[in-house]
């Protein structure tokens with residue numbers, strides 16, 4: 001918080017030096033020169049810094065706002081429209097300019113870009129979530145820079161509230177980023193809104209979960225961006241769930257990204273409570289190699305799909321493959337359709353002995369109990 005010692009802050013800052021994968025979110029307020037078209041000079045500088053970061057071996061995913069504001073500019077509108085269909089039309093027009101500008105800039109550094117338009121719903125639907133995740137992973141492996149924005153044509157809530165901070169955090173969860181950098185028009189998170197309070201003091205570092213931060217973030221925001229600091233704080237908390245550290249920092253600070261990744265103290269760093277490994281457990285389930293298969297009865301399939309509960313041995317009909325406790329298994333219906341993947345609590349030999357067995361009988365069958373569940377819901381991903 002504001003009272004944190006500089007030495008402690010510096011130690012914490014060292015966190016960013018080893019970052020392997022980063023999501024950088026650039027807000028509307030910054031990108032659009034306060035309504036006078038895209039801030040091309042600033043974009044060129046961010047792209048240069050992002051390209052250097054990429055060259056240094058860090059994977060970069062960009063989440064960029066600016067489509068509505070650039071659309072308004074192209075259409076000659078001076079005020080943000082109130083009708084949803086007009087906002088959506090402006091976003092569709094402006095997204096063209098936004099992506100063209102990024103593509104041209106990244107090309108100068110020999111990098112390809114890809115446009116990804118997502119909704120929050122896409123990321124809560126498990127199947128689409130896994131699809132989005134694998135596409136992003138494939139792009140990153142191909143050394144392409146994905147540029148993500150909301151799919152404003154098909155959403156209403158997100159465009160109304162203009163909140164790409166949440167999208168940035170969801171993407172950080174999706175790709176298991178080590179860090180989420182939110183570039184905005186203020187130098188960071190202050191203890192009061194600096195627009196209305198000249199005495200406001202920057203918070204250099206805090207735990208994302210710190211309840212004292214809530215009182216500092218008014219809902220107020222700029223004329224173009226809409227989310228304000230409130231959505232940035234929420235985004236930091238969301239990103240912390242998968243172990244990512246968030247930095248809210250001024251995009252107009254010279255060489256902001258390069259300096260940040262060189263370990264300089266800039267902006268506000270919001271730290272996750274849990275260690276990265278623990279927080280990521282849930283995200284691991286999707287990408288470890290599958291070592292075996294559990295065939296579930298219809299009741300278990302139903303329980304997993306409808307109520308998202310843990311898988312118990314009583315609902316398992318058969319098992320294939322050789323696996324150890326903690327490895328990944330695929331859970332399939334008797335028709336062979338995959339239902340879920342998860343970390344299994346018993347090895348395959350033991351699972352064979354407890355097929356169809358109720359939880360309270362596990363000890364009698366095995367002589368011990370690892371966990372009451374075969375696959376705990378926290379370690380499971382529905383497919």
Ligand SMILES: Nc1ncnc2c1ncn2[C@@H]1O[C@H](COP(=O)(O)OP(=O)(O)O)[C@@H](O)[C@H]1O
Nearest residue numbers: 027028029184190192193218221222225227228
């Ligand atoms: N405690 C705070 N510290 C910094 N900025 C704040 C705070 N509370 C509210 N704000 C406002 O949030 C604005 C940034 O949010 P927003 O306009 O949505 O930016 P962006 O488009 O970058 O997402 C700032 O210009 C500032 O007026």
Ligand SMILES: N[C@@H](CCC(=O)OP(=O)(O)O)C(=O)O
Nearest residue numbers: 028065066067068164225226
């Ligand atoms: N998706 C829209 C709205 C997103 C938006 O403004 O978000 P933010 O920059 O977080 O205030 C756009 O690109 O203009």
